[in-house]
Amino acid sequence: MVTTAGTLYVVATPIGNLADISARAREVLAGVDAICAEDTRHTRQLLQALGIDRPLVALHEHNEDAAAAKLVERLRAGERLALVSDAGTPLVSDPGYRFVRAARAAGMKVSPLPGACAAIAALSVAGLPSDRFCFEGFLPAKAAARRERLAALVGEPRTLVFYESAHRIGEALADLIAVFGGEREAVLARELTKLFETVLGDSLAELAARVAADPDQRRGEFVLVVRGNHDDADARLREGRRLYTKLCEHLKPSVAAKLAAELSGAPRKALYGGDPDP
Structure with a gap:
């Protein structure tokens, strides 16, 4: 058994390719008393693919405040718990920080198991400055709020990393062009580590044109990496x-x-x- 009593393990899971899970993550997931998951149906499928059968506890943005206190009591009682998100590293644009905060405040050990993260994976292949970068997660869904957020970032000199959904990628690119200008260099990474992975690098205007012209480039999950302001x-x-x-x-x-x-x-x-x- 590689797990320790009274410990919360924050476990990164694959963002697409199942082979990206670490041997240690498999051992920990198989050895804990329960796994806290954003979507238990999704995580159950992952566990089945790994040949692991452990109890699951739903932990998402709608129940985290109420569930955290109960889960901390389970840790106090000596249970070993794992926290996973639907894909990648927990807490990166995903719920879980309130539980982690409550566990740490209670004096419980919280141990990270590093692994896949879509933002870092995209940054690693973008070919844009990566010594300093700013992760912004998902932009607001409404156009006015989205443009307001971008306006606050227009002068940011660090490389910017965004997540975006398939049904908003076109609108997000249009707003980036309106606020940042069409010549700003950017990279669009789609379906990273999956069968139809694509990484497109060009100006924002050219990326928007390629997305508009190719329906395949409007499917899947996206990470958008945008060069910071040069001046x-x-x-x-x-x-x-x-x-x-x-x-x-x-x-x-x-x-x-x-x-x-x-x-x-x-x-x-x-x-x-x-x-x-x-």
Whole structure:
């Protein structure tokens, strides 16, 4: 038995190719007292494919707050529990952090079993700067909220990583073009590790055209990797002005400008009491 009493194991599972599960993950899933799963039907299929039969407990965004306390009590009693999501690494755009937080607050051991993650897999093959990146998960479903979120990221110098669904990928690309411009470099990774995996790299405008022209490129699960803003000076200034506007709601303009400049790296005079250009 490789598991320890009173421990919560956070277990990464394959995002497509079943062979990507680690030997340790298989051992732990087979050895715990129960497995907490986002969708028990999906996880049951995975376990059957692995030849594992363990009790399943539903843990999703609608019941996590109520279920976490009961599960922590099971850990206190010495049970070994595993936490999985439908695919990939738990808590990455998936429920589970409240349970992990409650377990840690109760002094229980929480142990990660690393493995597949769609965001990292896409970043690794994108050929875009990866020394610094920003994971944004799923964009809002409604167009207005989506554009508002993108507007806040337009000056971000780090590479951006998004998840997107098949029925919104066209709209998301259109909004990215509207906010970031069609020439921004990006990579669209679809169905990673699965039979119909594709990784397309081009400008946002070219990617949108390829998706519109090919119905296959509107099927499956998507990770969109977008190059950050190249102009760091302009990005700092935009971020500084955004922060200055927000801080002015609560602070004197001179204090707001000082803090915004410190946080963003933008010149203070460009934010308050000086030339509007850096």
